[in-house]
Amino acid sequence: MENTLLRVAGALFCHDAKRASSRTQEIELNKGVADKNIVVRPDPRLGQPGPLAHKIFVALIKKHSNYGRPIQAEVSFTKRELMRLIGRIGWGGRHSEQLARALDEIHHAFIRTKFKTKDDRSAEHSFNIFPEVYLERAENETDPIEQCTVTLARPIIQSLQDEHFTCLNHALMQQLGTIGQALYMRLHFHFANLHQDGARRRPTFSKRYDDICAEWLGGLTVLKYRSTIEREQLGPHLRQLRQANFLASYAITEAARGGGFVITFRPGAAFLRDYERFYRGRHQSEVQFEFHNDRQDVSQPLKVAYLFLEKRTGRPVRDIPYVSSKEVETAKEMLRQVIFEHMPDFLDYALAEAKKTKFDVQTLGGLKQYLAGYGERRAGRAAREATIKIREMKEREEADGIAYDRYRRQAAEALFSTLPASEQGVIEDLARERGSFGSSQGPLAATLYEIAKARITAERHADRIVPFDEWKHQRAA
Secondary structure (H helix, E strand, O other), X not given: OOHHHXXXXXXXXXXXXXXXXXXXXXXXXXXXXXXXXXXXXXXOOOEOOOHHHHHHHHHHHHHHHHOEOOXXXXXXXXXXXXXXXXXXXXXXXXXXXXXXXXXXXXXXXXXEXXXXXXXXXXEEEEEOOOOEEEEEEOOOXXXXXXXXXXXXXXXXXXXHHOOOOOOOOHHHHOOOOHHHHHHHHHHHHXXXXXXXXXXXXXXXXXXXXXXXXXXXXXXXXXXXXXXXXXXXXXXXXXXXXXXXXXXXXXEEEEOOOOOOEEEEEEEOHHHHHHHHHHHOOOOOOOEOHHHHHHHHHHHHHHHHHHHHHHHHHOOOHHHOOOEEXXXXXXXXXXXXXXXXXXXXXXXXHHHHHHHXXXXXXXXXXXXXXXXXXXXXXXXXXXXXXXXXXXXXXXXHHHHHHHHHHHHHHHHHHHHHOOOOHHHHHHHHHHHHHHHOOOOOOOOOHHHHHHHHHHHHHHHHOHHHOOOHHXXXXXXXX
């Protein structure tokens, strides 16, 4: 979660639950700095993403890290997983709606970032962190969320593919409040940079308190008195990090310039252990089974159910608030007969067939009757495509053969002119002998004679003419 993603998270989330929904103004970090500028525009209806949204964000990043490599573009979870990850015991309608709102807060917040690329060019990305959110409910809009799939923005995926990420100690983070989580993520990032740069065993890091509130904690209120900061705001979270041995110490002191305060942090033994355990070993080589299971059990059925509604109603996915568990189960059944990549084609076929008989399809289950016909249609199409491929392959082979014969003759003619006179004489005699060419052979005699001469030259000096397979490879290159 390093670099852009970490800075975006610091600006995006408000850690004051009472103020979050009323904070709709644009947030800008590093104004005027071309390679670090970030602008966050909260949704004017929902406000700035609050503490629950931050918990969900951390939980989703954790789940995403479990998928390993290569980097995936989506994260799926069940309500049971999310309850565990965000520390909720109950799961009623109220909790579900809080989750839905928190997802919407992230989904509808608009981000614009400016930065320098690897080759030192200026670049800009505009995106939503969660561009798509797919929800399953039992039946009605008021029913609790059963499952969810969230897609991650392409700039985030690119950042993760470029290895701008850190594996963090999620077990420790679950014990913290959202302010503690945000402090932990930022401090881990800075401690790790100092540590890998060869600093002394316990590097220290200092930052202005008002900048921490603005850049790390989503515009947290800047307090005037050190005692209040220590007692009521950051102090409880910093002491919790110290008790967990992530921090060896911290100090809030008056700033030398500009008034205000500076906080100095010193890493503890837990950071050093986590650095060795998580950070150094953060490169995973394979996708883990967890992603494949989630894709098969959650993501693909959800997307098929959404796609059916999109095609049936003409409404875009973003305007479909949820799909029912019954539709998701039906999608799972259909995916046993039609692979996910063919589902758009199947739905188009089935809806067209239903329209022919004026069948007003209301549910995905109504399309089951068209599975057999679609299977036959695809089998026929596959057979026709195979026939076409075979014909095209034969045509290519014939064309290659004709082209090689032309090349071989030209190469033999060029080679003949370089041969000693004695060898040329032998080849000419063989050509006349094999073709019985004489003055009475007609107008084609001279042409046929030259062809025979080139063929004999190629046979006698085959090692000096490129063979067919090598010629074909050179031609393709």
